[in-house]
Each structure stands twice: as structure tokens, then as C-alpha cells.
Amino acid sequence: MADAAAQDADEQLLHLNLAFLAGEPPACVLALARKAGGGSITPYVQNFLLESCIGTNVEGHQNSTYTTVILKRIISEVELSLDVVTDELYEEFAQRMSLKAKDSLLNRTDHIYKDISFLSSTYNNISSKLISLVARLSCSSNMLEGDTGCSLxxxxxxxxxxxxxxxxxxxxxxxxxxxxxxxxxxxxxxxxxxxxxxxxxxxxxxxxxxxxxxxxxxxxxxxxxxxxxxxxxxxxxxxxxxxxxxxxxxxxxxxxxxxxxxxxxxxxxxxxxxxxxxxxxxxxxxxxxxxxxxxxxxxxxxxxxxxxxxxxxxxxxxxxxxxxxxxxxxxxxxxxxxxxxxxxxxxxxxxxxxxxxxxxxxxxxxxxxxxxxxxxxxxx
CATH class of the missing domain: 3.40.50.150 (Vaccinia Virus protein VP39)
Structure with missing residues (x-):
């Protein structure tokens, strides 16, 4: 039972990481973060987001605005629920807001990079790979400007x-x-x-x-x-x-x-x-x-x-x-x-x-x- 629970927890964290890299809407990322935390975005999940998602993100891979919105939404939700927001999360958000104010060019890009990871259909088999294929794509971040062909x-x-x-x-x-x-x-x-x-x-x-x-x-x-x-x-x-x-x-x-x-x-x-x-x-x-x-x-x-x-x-x-x-x-x-x-x-x-x-x-x-x-x- 303990092994099954640990495997389920690892799976939820994997889904959270892949959703962030795929540029899923912030509401979807937060839903997965809650699920990974058993109903709330715990300090452990916050640190996972910082270290495994945002921290390992290649510079320029994600639109800076996207990451900033994710951080802001997490902080707002955790504060409203009277739970603990880690100091590291506050610091990362403050740093990004400061960077945004200094260089508005970071938010002028019309495209965002997404990593679409296809899980193996037999990934529950320990002998197989969890992820069969990862496709990195440059996609439009604004479909309203006639850029539908570059959307997913x-x-x-x-x-x-x-x-x-x-x-x-x-x-x-x-x-x-x-x-x-x-x-x-x-x-x-x-x-x-x-x-x-x-x-x-x-x-x-x-x-x-x-x-x-x-x-x-x-x-x-x-x-x-x-x-x-x-x-x-x-x-x-x-x-x-x-x-x-x-x-x-x-x-x-x-x-x-x-x-x-x-x-x-x-x-x-x-x-x-x-x-x-x-x-x-x-x-x-x-x-x-x-x-x-x-x-x-x-x-x-x-x-x-x-x-x-x-x-x-x-x-x-x-x-x-x-x-x-x-x-x-x-x-x-x-x-x-x-x-x-x-x-x-x-x-x-x-x-x-x-x-x-x-x-x-x-x-x-x-x-x-x-x-x-x-x-x-x-x-x-």
C-alpha cells in the first residue's frame, strides 16, 4: 500500500511538471498542484514547482509572463487559504516582477515554447520508459491576431x-x-x-x-x-x-x-x-x-x-x-x-x-x- 501511494504521489508530481512545460493554462497547473498536495498547495509542492519546473526551465523556454502569472496565482491561493507560502516562492515572484519592470521586452514575444510529452501506454511497467516522446514546439501565444496556424x-x-x-x-x-x-x-x-x-x-x-x-x-x-x-x-x-x-x-x-x-x-x-x-x-x-x-x-x-x-x-x-x-x-x-x-x-x-x-x-x-x-x- 505504501509503495502504491508513493507511486501515485510521484505520478501527480510528474503530471504537474509536464503540464507546466506544456504551457497548460494557469488554472490547470494549479488544479494539478492541489491534487499533488492532497487538496492544497503545500510547501513541498511549492518547492517542487520552484526546483523541478521553474528552476530547471531553460531561459526563454517559457514566456516570462506565463511563469509570473503561475507564481502570482499560487501565492494568492495559498494566502487566501491561510496556509504557508515559502520564502523562496515570495523571492522568486519578487525577482520576476523586478525583472519585468526593468525589461519590458521580455513580454513582447508572440510565441511561447511548449514541451508536449507523450506518456508511454505501458508506463506502469517498471521496465518501460515513463515518457515515450517529447516534442518541443514554438506556438502562438495570441490566437486573436490571425496566428491560428501556429497554435496547438x-x-x-x-x-x-x-x-x-x-x-x-x-x-x-x-x-x-x-x-x-x-x-x-x-x-x-x-x-x-x-x-x-x-x-x-x-x-x-x-x-x-x-x-x-x-x-x-x-x-x-x-x-x-x-x-x-x-x-x-x-x-x-x-x-x-x-x-x-x-x-x-x-x-x-x-x-x-x-x-x-x-x-x-x-x-x-x-x-x-x-x-x-x-x-x-x-x-x-x-x-x-x-x-x-x-x-x-x-x-x-x-x-x-x-x-x-x-x-x-x-x-x-x-x-x-x-x-x-x-x-x-x-x-x-x-x-x-x-x-x-x-x-x-x-x-x-x-x-x-x-x-x-x-x-x-x-x-x-x-x-x-x-x-x-x-x-x-x-x-x-
């Missing part, structure tokens, strides 16, 4: 959990994402062993930020020069793609590759898998999105051959698209469903049958129940 959305988190929960679907496959945003899905695809990852977006500032995020995670960016690309071992490409302007001639490099595997005498087709997170949001964009999906799924050679694997419920012999989306407006979603049907695309909701593991239990702001997972293929 629930659908992207859900699709990432799906990839990590079912790695065999994406391993050795050429994967292509529409509207890649900050690039989290691409990082997860690379982690599970996709043979090629192609990330696209139609906004140039988002594309620039996406490339920076790939570099933050030590992922090489594919060179645009064909001669260099042929010899490159890089697996990630970041490309500009506007749905409104895209035509078949814009997609010559997105066909499946024919690749060979060591130890096998025959060549096996590396099927394309298409992905999208939160891309069904505007009825004006829906016709362009469906048109691009149709072009991608009907590429010459897209019918492919059997990949020689059996027994997998996700096994496919043709290109397939997985789309994670939050249905904010039923009319917009119905518009997408109708346009897809008119274009001979099959859209199946697989949210229940393919529910991913909860790999982000510390992200209290992430509402997994609001996300639906769709599988899109050509009508046979």
Missing part, C-alpha cells in the same frame, strides 16, 4: 495520440499531412518510423514556424534541390500547399514510393497515408479541401498492391486519409460530408473503434471527447 489544437493532439497508439499503420509508410500547423503530427510520424513525412501548409508564416519546430526537434528538413534530395537521408519535408490553388500538376512528388526492405527479395509498395487535424472548419474552404483530397487519393499508381501484411484491422491496399476534427458547426461538417460523397469519397467515423490511448493525462485543457476521427477512402 485538440485535433492535432488526438491525431498524434492515434499515431503513437497504432504505430504499425504508419511505420515504413510515406505520410502526407494537410494543414500541418506547428508540425506536432509530423514529429510523431517520424518517431514511429514513417519512411517519409511530408508536411504542408498554405500560410507562409506558419510554414516558417513549422520548419523551425522541425529543427528544434533535430529533424532534418529535406532540401528543395532534386539532386540533393535523392542522396539525402532526411525523412521530413515542409512544403507550401494552398488548397484553393492546388492542381494535379502541383502534386507530382506525392505519389507512393517503391521501396525495398533489407532481407526481402521483392519490392513492396510504400503506400501514402494522408492526415489532417482540424481542417474542416470553414464552409468556404470545404470544396477546395475535398478537391485536394480527391486528387491525392486518386493519384496514378495509388491503387497499389498488397503490402503482404495480414491480420491488421487497419490494413489497406489503397491510399487512405485520417482526419481528426472537432465538429464546431454541424452545418460545416454536413457540407464536408456531402461534398465528399459527391466526389466519390467514403467518410467513416472510426472514433470508437480506433480510440487512441490517453497519452496526455496531464493536459487538463485538452478535451479528447470533443474530437472525432474520420477515415476517408475512395468508394470501391
Amino acid at each position: 489544437w485538440p485535433s492535432s493532439l488526438f491525431l498524434s495520440e492515434f499515431i503513437l497508439s497504432y504505430p504499425k499503420i504508419f511505420s515504413t509508410k510515406c505520410c502526407f499531412e494537410l494543414g500541418s500547423g506547428v508540425g506536432l503530427v509530423g514529429i510523431c510520424l517520424n518517431y514511429v518510423g514513417a519512411s517519409k513525412v511530408i508536411l504542408t501548409d498554405g500560410d507562409t508564416s506558419t510554414l516558417t514556424n513549422m520548419k523551425e519546430n522541425m529543427e528544434l526537434n533535430n529533424l532534418c528538413i529535406e532540401q528543395e534541390v532534386p539532386e540533393v534530395s535523392k542522396e539525402s537521408k532526411n525523412k521530413v519535408e515542409c512544403r507550401y500547399l494552398s488548397w484553393e490553388e492546388a492542381s494535379k500538376c502541383d502534386l507530382p512528388g506525392y505519389q507512393p514510393d517503391i521501396v525495398g526492405f533489407v532481407g526481402q527479395s521483392e519490392f513492396i509498395r510504400d503506400f501514402l497515408l494522408y492526415l489532417g487535424a482540424d481542417i474542416i472548419y470553414d464552409p468556404v474552404c470545404v470544396p477546395h479541401l475535398v478537391r485536394v483530397l480527391s486528387m491525392l487519393l486518386t493519384r496514378d499508381g495509388g491503387q497499389g498492391e498488397s503490402n503482404g501484411k495480414s491480420g491488421d484491422k487497419f490494413e489497406t491496399e489503397t491510399p487512405v486519409a485520417y482526419i481528426a476534427t472537432v465538429v464546431r458547426n454541424p452545418e460545416t461538417f454536413n457540407c464536408f460530408a456531402k461534398a465528399a460523397a459527391d466526389t466519390k469519397l467514403s467518410v467513416v467515423n472510426i472514433t470508437s473503434s480506433a480510440a487512441p490511448s490517453n497519452l496526455l493525462p496531464y493536459m487538463l485543457s485538452y478535451d479528447r471527447s470533443s474530437v472525432q476521427l474520420l477515415k476517408v477512402t475512395l468508394f470501391s
Whole structure:
């Protein structure tokens, strides 16, 4: 019993640390701090925040304002509850307020760095790692300024959990994402062993930020020069793609590759898998999105051959698209469903049958129940 209680306490502190590094809203961080303290933010939890969260935080990793707000909220709550605020917490807050007054430039940044840590689905096994993957991302801190492409959305988190929960679907496959945003899905695809990852977006500032995020995670960016690309071992490409302007001639490099595997005498087709997170949001964009999906799924050679694997419920012999989306407006979603049907695309909701593991239990702001997972293929 004592061991179980100690393990639970360590888990709560881990969640608190990961929530802070992920830039979770202050209210969520405080909720986890209370839980770690058994209902209140104890001196022990305060010291943990200072030493393991704020103290180890790389300079510039978190927006200074974010950390200051966390400290202020903790002090206010502890004082109101008539509990003890540690001297170290007061000193840290005072130091940050003084620094803020001296250098207002620290608070002018429009972006904040977030570490999104995916827990292992078997992390309760002492032989496995607690954290399977950490993705460092530069994200927008102000979505109201038209910087939505650089924000982290629930659908992207859900699709990432799906990839990590079912790695065999994406391993050795050429994967292509529409509207890649900050690039989290691409990082997860690379982690599970996709043979090629192609990330696209139609906004140039988002594309620039996406490339920076790939570099933050030590992922090489594919060179645009064909001669260099042929010899490159890089697996990630970041490309500009506007749905409104895209035509078949814009997609010559997105066909499946024919690749060979060591130890096998025959060549096996590396099927394309298409992905999208939160891309069904505007009825004006829906016709362009469906048109691009149709072009991608009907590429010459897209019918492919059997990949020689059996027994997998996700096994496919043709290109397939997985789309994670939050249905904010039923009319917009119905518009997408109708346009897809008119274009001979099959859209199946697989949210229940393919529910991913909860790999982000510390992200209290992430509402997994609001996300639906769709599988899109050509009508046979």
C-alpha cells in the first residue's frame, strides 16, 4: 500500500511538471498542484514547482509572463487559504516582477515554447520508459491576431495520440499531412518510423514556424534541390500547399514510393497515408479541401498492391486519409460530408473503434471527447 501511494504521489508530481512545460493554462497547473498536495498547495509542492519546473526551465523556454502569472496565482491561493507560502516562492515572484519592470521586452514575444510529452501506454511497467516522446514546439501565444496556424489544437493532439497508439499503420509508410500547423503530427510520424513525412501548409508564416519546430526537434528538413534530395537521408519535408490553388500538376512528388526492405527479395509498395487535424472548419474552404483530397487519393499508381501484411484491422491496399476534427458547426461538417460523397469519397467515423490511448493525462485543457476521427477512402 505504501509503495502504491508513493507511486501515485510521484505520478501527480510528474503530471504537474509536464503540464507546466506544456504551457497548460494557469488554472490547470494549479488544479494539478492541489491534487499533488492532497487538496492544497503545500510547501513541498511549492518547492517542487520552484526546483523541478521553474528552476530547471531553460531561459526563454517559457514566456516570462506565463511563469509570473503561475507564481502570482499560487501565492494568492495559498494566502487566501491561510496556509504557508515559502520564502523562496515570495523571492522568486519578487525577482520576476523586478525583472519585468526593468525589461519590458521580455513580454513582447508572440510565441511561447511548449514541451508536449507523450506518456508511454505501458508506463506502469517498471521496465518501460515513463515518457515515450517529447516534442518541443514554438506556438502562438495570441490566437486573436490571425496566428491560428501556429497554435496547438485538440485535433492535432488526438491525431498524434492515434499515431503513437497504432504505430504499425504508419511505420515504413510515406505520410502526407494537410494543414500541418506547428508540425506536432509530423514529429510523431517520424518517431514511429514513417519512411517519409511530408508536411504542408498554405500560410507562409506558419510554414516558417513549422520548419523551425522541425529543427528544434533535430529533424532534418529535406532540401528543395532534386539532386540533393535523392542522396539525402532526411525523412521530413515542409512544403507550401494552398488548397484553393492546388492542381494535379502541383502534386507530382506525392505519389507512393517503391521501396525495398533489407532481407526481402521483392519490392513492396510504400503506400501514402494522408492526415489532417482540424481542417474542416470553414464552409468556404470545404470544396477546395475535398478537391485536394480527391486528387491525392486518386493519384496514378495509388491503387497499389498488397503490402503482404495480414491480420491488421487497419490494413489497406489503397491510399487512405485520417482526419481528426472537432465538429464546431454541424452545418460545416454536413457540407464536408456531402461534398465528399459527391466526389466519390467514403467518410467513416472510426472514433470508437480506433480510440487512441490517453497519452496526455496531464493536459487538463485538452478535451479528447470533443474530437472525432474520420477515415476517408475512395468508394470501391
